Amino acid sequence: MHPSIVWARDLTSLDEPQSTNHLLHFIYLPLARILSTVNLNWLKIYYFTYGNIEREEKHDLPSYRGKRNNNKDLGLKMGEALKYNHRHGARISAGGFLFVGLFLVSYAFAAHPNIQLSDTCPPSFGLSEDNRCSLRHMYQLYDSLQDSGIGGLKTALPKARDGFTPQQIDLGRLLFFDPILSADNSLSCATCHNPAQGFGDGMGRSIGIKGQVQMRSAPTLWNSAFLSSFFWDARAQSLEEQALGPLFSANEMGNTPEQLMASLKSATAYRGLFEQAFPDVATAMSVDHIITALTAFQSSLVSLNSRYDQYAHGYHKALSKNEIAGLNVFRSFVARCSQCHTPPLFTNQQIAVIGTPEPEGLPRDVGAQQTFNSAVLRGGFKVPTLRNIAQTAPYMHSGRFQTLREAAEFYTGGRGHAVPEDEELLLHWHISEPNLTSDEIDRLVDFMKTLSDQSLIPATPEQLPSGLPFKHMENMHEKS
Amino acid sequence: MKNLNTLAIGLAVITFAAGWYLGGSNDALTITSSSGGKSYSGGYEAEQSTASKGSGAVKLRTTEGTTHIINPGDSIQAAVELAVPGDTIQVMPGTYSETVYIDKDDIHLRGVIVEGERATLDGLKTLNDAILFSGNNIIIENFKIIDYKGNGIMSQAGNNFEIRNNLIIDTGIYGIFPQLGKNGLIEHNVVSGIADAAIYVGMSDNIHVAYNEVFDSVAGIEIENSRHAIVENNHTHHNTGGILAFITPGLPVKDTYDVIIRNNFIMDNNTPNFGAPGSTVAGIPAGTGILIMAADDVVVEGNIISNHKTAGILITDHGNADDLTLDPESDPNADGAMILDNVMLNNGYDTIDAVRAFALTELHTGDIDIFQIGPTEGSCINNRHRYKTVGVSDFTDCDFTNTDDIDNYLLAGGAEPRVILPSERGEIAYLGVCTGCHAYAGRLIGPSVQEIQALYANRPEALVDYINSPIPMRADYPEMPAQNYLGAETQLAVANYILQVGN
Incomplete structure (x- = not known):
C-alpha cells in the first residue's frame, strides 16, 4: 500500500481513501472544493493543511492578518479582527464552525495512525544506493570563485547540507508540524515557520509559549540548507545547533530535554517512526535524533526555480522589462543591493550593520554585538536571503517595515537617517546615499517578487503522530 | 569639362557624406585587433616566434x-x-x-x-x-x-x-569594477574623477592591470580580497592613494594574497580624500603612494614612487586602521610584504599625526618612504639603506631580486567552465526541475515518469519538442509550463535522462 503520508502535492491523491483515517476526506474533500471556489483566502489555510498547495506563486495573504500586524496594541488587533468578522460575517463564521467541528471529528478517527515513513526522497533529491537523499539543482552546472557560492547569474551555490535518508526527512516533517515539541503542546515549529507564510509567521516579532513576544521575527527556512550561520545574530553554526535554540528556550517552545523525551514516548506512534528513521541503533528515540530529523526536513526546503532563476539560466524572456530594469538597479553600484544580497542565494551570509529603526518604543536590539562580544557589530544582523521575500512580510529583524517597498525605501533614506542621535553604530560601508527615484524603488520591488518559488513546498501531514491538533493555522498563536 | 569635374567631386563628397551619415561607410574602416595578432620582429636578429601569442584573457575565437x-x-x-x-x-x-x-x-x-x-x-x-x-x-x-x-x-x-x-x-563610485570573476585583463584605460576607486578589482582571481592611467580619483587602482593579481606599468597620479592591495573585513571572500605591484609610475597622489563617509577608501590618508592593508605576499618592485606627503609605501594591519568591522575569518595582518628595488623620491614630507607619532617611537623624524605598522611575518626588503623607513627592522633581506619569471597570472586559454557530462546534466535537470511535478511512479502533479517513458521511448527529440511548447494532453491535469528556458543542450540531456531513469 502506498504510504499514507506522501510528498503528494495535489488534492487528487486523496481522492481514493486508503484507510479509515481517510473517511474524513469524504466529508472534507467536497467541502474544501466548494470552499475553494468561494473567494475566502482565510479558509484556504485550512484547505491547505490537508495537503493541498496553492499552485499560484503569489499566495495572497488575507487583509485581515495584515491589519492585525499593523496594530501595536493587542486589544486593537482583536478589535480589528472582530470588525473583519463583522463585515464578512456569516460566511466565515459558518465555515469556521463547520471546520472546527470537522477537526474534532478527525481526531476521533486518527487516534493511533499506523504511519509508514516515506521511502522516496523529496523532489530535487536523488536516492543513493545507501538510502541517502542528495540534492540536485541547476546551479550545480556552474562554478563559483573560491567555491564561495556567491557571484552573478550563472554561479554555483554554497555546498548544501544533504545526505539524510527519506525516512529521516519524513520524520522531521512530522515533528516539525507537531506541537508535542513544545512544553504545553501549544506550538509547533510550523507555528512560527508556517509553510503557507513563506516559513515565517507574518509577524514582526514572533510569539512564543504563553504568548511571550520575541525580540525578532522568525526567519524563513527556505534554502536554509545552504547557510553557514543561523539566527538573526548568527549565533549558531549549524542547523542542529539552531534547532536546539527554540526547543529549549524558555520563551519560545519552553521545553526541556527530559520533558520532550517523556512526551514523545507517551505518544506511542513515535516509537515506530524513530525506529524506521534510525534503524540499527540501540536507542532510536533521542534528542539527538529529533534534531537530526528536523535538520533533515529543513534541508529539503529548496526554492531555486523562480522566474529569476529561469533568467539566470539564460532564458531572458522569463522576466518582464520592468523586472529586468529592477535587476539592473539591484546590481548597480548605486543601490548596491547585490553586494550583500548576492546571487544565487541572495545573501552573502555576512553580518551587516544597516541601522534600521526598531518598532516604536523598543530599545535598540544589539544583534551580533552579543554574539561576537564586539561593539563594532552593535545592531548588526545576518544578511537574510531574498528568496521568497514577497511571502515573508513584515521586514527587517523586528518587522519594522510592512511592505517590500518600505523596506527598499529605507536604503535610500540616507546613511544613518534612522539612527538616534545618542546611538553609536558603525554602519556598513554600502549604506550610502543612493538617491533612488520612486520608479527605481518600484522596479526593485518588481524584481524581488521574481524570486518567489514555492513549488517544492512540503505537504502538511494529514494527521500528527501525537494526535494533537495543528498549531500553525493563522492566528492560532496561544494568547494568555 | 572643368565644370563636370567639379560636379563629380561634389557628388563624391555628397555621396561620402550621405554614406557616412547612414553608417554605410563602416565597410571602409579596416579595424585590426589590438590584442593578439602577429608581432613585430624587430631589426635585431634574434630567435622569433611567428605564432600569435594571444596574450589576452578572452579565448581566441575560431569562428x-x-x-x-x-x-x-x-x-x-x-x-x-x-x-x-x-x-x-x-x-x-x-x-x-x-x-x-x-x-x-x-x-x-x-x-x-x-x-x-x-x-x-x-x-x-x-x-x-x-x-x-x-x-x-x-x-x-x-x-x-x-x-x-x-x-x-x-x-x-x-x-x-x-x-x-x-x-x-x-x-x-568606480570606473572599472570587475567582481567575483576569474581571469581578466584591464589595460590601456584612462580613468579619472572617480569617487572611490578608478580601477577596483574586488573578490577576483587571476587579474592583470597594466598600462592604465588613473588620476583625480580617491583610489587609483585597488586590489581587494583578490588573489594572483599583477598591477604593472600603470601611471597613477593625483589621487588620494595611488595603488592599494588590501583585505576589507566582512566580505564573503576573506583574503588577498599573491599580488605583484611593479614598474608603475606612482606620483603626486595627494588629493584630499573625497570618498563617501563609511567607505573603506574614506580612511586612506591623502598622500599615500602604495597602501598594503592586511594583504599577504605582496611584491613591490621597480616602481617610481614620488611626491607623497604621508608615505611612499604604507603597510598596516587591520588593528591600526580605523572604522573597520570585525571579521574573525579574515587574518588582520599584512604578512609577506616583499619590497624589492624601487625608486622613491620625496615621500612622507608632511605626514599624518598617527604616522608621525609611531615614527617617533623609533626616534625617526623627517620624511618617510616606507612605513610599516602592526604584526607582520615573512616580510623582506632589499637595499633598505636607500630609503627612509619606519617599522621595517624585522624585515629580512629578500632572497630574490626580481619577478622576471612571472609574465602574468592570466590563465592560458581562459578559465574553463565546469565540465558537465551530458548524463550529469540530465540528472541535475531531472531532479532539480522535473521531479517538482513528476514522480517516477504515480501521479504527483503531472503524469508519472513511467508513463512518459512509455509514450516517448527512443524519441528524446520528440520529448524535447514537447517540453519546449507543451500542449494539454490530459483533461484532468494542469497545463505544463514550457521548459524552454533550459537551453537546447540541457533539454536534450534531460530528455535522454528521463527516458532511461530507473527509479
Whole structure:
C-alpha cells in the first residue's frame, strides 16, 4: 500500500481513501472544493493543511492578518479582527464552525495512525544506493570563485547540507508540524515557520509559549540548507545547533530535554517512526535524533526555480522589462543591493550593520554585538536571503517595515537617517546615499517578487503522530 | 569639362557624406585587433616566434559570428539582445545614453574610434551604470564613458574578460569594477574623477592591470580580497592613494594574497580624500603612494614612487586602521610584504599625526618612504639603506631580486567552465526541475515518469519538442509550463535522462 503520508502535492491523491483515517476526506474533500471556489483566502489555510498547495506563486495573504500586524496594541488587533468578522460575517463564521467541528471529528478517527515513513526522497533529491537523499539543482552546472557560492547569474551555490535518508526527512516533517515539541503542546515549529507564510509567521516579532513576544521575527527556512550561520545574530553554526535554540528556550517552545523525551514516548506512534528513521541503533528515540530529523526536513526546503532563476539560466524572456530594469538597479553600484544580497542565494551570509529603526518604543536590539562580544557589530544582523521575500512580510529583524517597498525605501533614506542621535553604530560601508527615484524603488520591488518559488513546498501531514491538533493555522498563536 | 569635374567631386563628397551619415561607410574602416595578432620582429636578429601569442584573457575565437553595427540613434542594448555568443557589436562614434547589460557569453562590445571621435556612453548623471556584464569571454573596448552615477564598467562573476582602451570620466563610485570573476585583463584605460576607486578589482582571481592611467580619483587602482593579481606599468597620479592591495573585513571572500605591484609610475597622489563617509577608501590618508592593508605576499618592485606627503609605501594591519568591522575569518595582518628595488623620491614630507607619532617611537623624524605598522611575518626588503623607513627592522633581506619569471597570472586559454557530462546534466535537470511535478511512479502533479517513458521511448527529440511548447494532453491535469528556458543542450540531456531513469 502506498504510504499514507506522501510528498503528494495535489488534492487528487486523496481522492481514493486508503484507510479509515481517510473517511474524513469524504466529508472534507467536497467541502474544501466548494470552499475553494468561494473567494475566502482565510479558509484556504485550512484547505491547505490537508495537503493541498496553492499552485499560484503569489499566495495572497488575507487583509485581515495584515491589519492585525499593523496594530501595536493587542486589544486593537482583536478589535480589528472582530470588525473583519463583522463585515464578512456569516460566511466565515459558518465555515469556521463547520471546520472546527470537522477537526474534532478527525481526531476521533486518527487516534493511533499506523504511519509508514516515506521511502522516496523529496523532489530535487536523488536516492543513493545507501538510502541517502542528495540534492540536485541547476546551479550545480556552474562554478563559483573560491567555491564561495556567491557571484552573478550563472554561479554555483554554497555546498548544501544533504545526505539524510527519506525516512529521516519524513520524520522531521512530522515533528516539525507537531506541537508535542513544545512544553504545553501549544506550538509547533510550523507555528512560527508556517509553510503557507513563506516559513515565517507574518509577524514582526514572533510569539512564543504563553504568548511571550520575541525580540525578532522568525526567519524563513527556505534554502536554509545552504547557510553557514543561523539566527538573526548568527549565533549558531549549524542547523542542529539552531534547532536546539527554540526547543529549549524558555520563551519560545519552553521545553526541556527530559520533558520532550517523556512526551514523545507517551505518544506511542513515535516509537515506530524513530525506529524506521534510525534503524540499527540501540536507542532510536533521542534528542539527538529529533534534531537530526528536523535538520533533515529543513534541508529539503529548496526554492531555486523562480522566474529569476529561469533568467539566470539564460532564458531572458522569463522576466518582464520592468523586472529586468529592477535587476539592473539591484546590481548597480548605486543601490548596491547585490553586494550583500548576492546571487544565487541572495545573501552573502555576512553580518551587516544597516541601522534600521526598531518598532516604536523598543530599545535598540544589539544583534551580533552579543554574539561576537564586539561593539563594532552593535545592531548588526545576518544578511537574510531574498528568496521568497514577497511571502515573508513584515521586514527587517523586528518587522519594522510592512511592505517590500518600505523596506527598499529605507536604503535610500540616507546613511544613518534612522539612527538616534545618542546611538553609536558603525554602519556598513554600502549604506550610502543612493538617491533612488520612486520608479527605481518600484522596479526593485518588481524584481524581488521574481524570486518567489514555492513549488517544492512540503505537504502538511494529514494527521500528527501525537494526535494533537495543528498549531500553525493563522492566528492560532496561544494568547494568555 | 572643368565644370563636370567639379560636379563629380561634389557628388563624391555628397555621396561620402550621405554614406557616412547612414553608417554605410563602416565597410571602409579596416579595424585590426589590438590584442593578439602577429608581432613585430624587430631589426635585431634574434630567435622569433611567428605564432600569435594571444596574450589576452578572452579565448581566441575560431569562428566569428555576426557583427552588429550600431549607429547614433540605435540602441546598443537592442543589439545585445539580438546577439548570440560569438557575435561582435561595433558601436560607431556618437553619443549613446543607456545602460548596457550583457547576460550572455562570448560577446565583444567594441567602440569604433574615428579621428579621435569615440562611441560615447553618456549617463547624463541620471543613469546608474554604463556597462554591466555577467557572461564569460566578454571584451569591452574603445568607449568613452562619462557622467554615470554607479560604475563605468562593472562585471559580476564574469570569467575571462578584457577591458581595454576605454576613456572613463566621472562615472560615480568606480570606473572599472570587475567582481567575483576569474581571469581578466584591464589595460590601456584612462580613468579619472572617480569617487572611490578608478580601477577596483574586488573578490577576483587571476587579474592583470597594466598600462592604465588613473588620476583625480580617491583610489587609483585597488586590489581587494583578490588573489594572483599583477598591477604593472600603470601611471597613477593625483589621487588620494595611488595603488592599494588590501583585505576589507566582512566580505564573503576573506583574503588577498599573491599580488605583484611593479614598474608603475606612482606620483603626486595627494588629493584630499573625497570618498563617501563609511567607505573603506574614506580612511586612506591623502598622500599615500602604495597602501598594503592586511594583504599577504605582496611584491613591490621597480616602481617610481614620488611626491607623497604621508608615505611612499604604507603597510598596516587591520588593528591600526580605523572604522573597520570585525571579521574573525579574515587574518588582520599584512604578512609577506616583499619590497624589492624601487625608486622613491620625496615621500612622507608632511605626514599624518598617527604616522608621525609611531615614527617617533623609533626616534625617526623627517620624511618617510616606507612605513610599516602592526604584526607582520615573512616580510623582506632589499637595499633598505636607500630609503627612509619606519617599522621595517624585522624585515629580512629578500632572497630574490626580481619577478622576471612571472609574465602574468592570466590563465592560458581562459578559465574553463565546469565540465558537465551530458548524463550529469540530465540528472541535475531531472531532479532539480522535473521531479517538482513528476514522480517516477504515480501521479504527483503531472503524469508519472513511467508513463512518459512509455509514450516517448527512443524519441528524446520528440520529448524535447514537447517540453519546449507543451500542449494539454490530459483533461484532468494542469497545463505544463514550457521548459524552454533550459537551453537546447540541457533539454536534450534531460530528455535522454528521463527516458532511461530507473527509479
